[in-house]
Amino acid sequence: MHETTYHRASSVDEAATLYAKGSEARYLAGGHTLLPVMKQRLASPSDLIDIAKIKDLVGIEATGDTLTIKAATPYFDIATSATVKSAIPALAYLISLVGDPAVRHRGTIGGSIANNDPAADSPAALLALDATVKTNKRSIKAGDFFKGLFTTALDDGELITAVSFPIPAKAAYAKFPHPASRFALTGVFVAKTKTGDVRVAVTGASQGGVMRMPAIEAALKANWSASAIDGVTVSDQGLMDDLHGTSAYRANLIKVMAQRAVTAAG
């Protein structure tokens, strides 16, 4: 790891000020993506701004039709939260599949979505649930936030403060994990909103990162059942093709995981 200078921020404003002072600063929450990348020398930030101890960035609350999870809340606290389990059990389940217990004690939802790894779980939940990403500057709909491989709509220095999820009528996540890395070889999140709209998001499969599946959404909107997906053709165009699975294999997994998710959602 190259040298870096560590700062611990006590407020969102202080974090933004410290970031602006660094020549090539990065925010640090749990560090479970950033630190491994720094160890490989694929990133060498001049300054690390630790936001994990900022009280305004940790916590979970449900009010009316919305569940809000603050950005630096560790995965473990989300997966075991009675509030999350009651509001959106599919989200608690998805988070319980990230990494392993020790990783979930440190990793955060804000860190995951800021990184936008194409095989991460959280982006699928945000996109399927039509979540809103709150930052220190604005609110961004999930559909506008994820911009492709490791790319988001965040400006330099912009800090995610929370994610707000509209509470759906039904939702479920089905994941086919890579057995060694535990990342999603393909994961599918299905959601039916309280107004009857259907959104389906897929992670781990596309070369462009998390994506929606309009054909599966249309089939499920007409008939919310696993068999409704039988007749849908999923193209392997633009899907990842590597030693872990061919694009055709992933195309099939999208269908199978979508069916399993619908069955789980009931």
Place this chain on the structure above:
Amino acid sequence: MSTVKLTINGKAVTAEVEDRTLLVHLLRDQLGLTGTHVGCDTSQCGACVVHIDGRAVKSCTTLAVQASGATVTTIEGIAKGDELHPMQAAFRDNHGLQCGYCTPGMIMSAIDIVHRYGGNLDEDTVRAELEGNICRCTGYHNIVKSVLDAAGRMKVAAAAE
């Protein structure tokens, strides 16, 4: 360089570290606590697991400066003098180790699991919860047996206190 202040195994520790120093290197290289191991150095194998403020964490993926102010427990801090921690005793009695390299991390993760689940542990849960700890010798069979055995012993020990 930064000054970090931690409580490690019950003792107040102050150390000067480079900001990029990993917690595991502070423990091993500066403080001589070499029971915590570095296996893969990529947050996968779990040989480096310690407890920070009571939670099992991979110390190879945590900066020492991030842990400043925290309470850290390592494998050296769990026995009471000559009396092994019930998890250590269970690993010995059930032959839960062969080469021993993964064992400190296994034990620290296993104690965390028992703390979280209490007596409600079964084999499937232990296997799932040990996902982040890799052992190349044992095939996990006796490790799982050790954890289940220790869960019972820890319950008895907690009731006695």
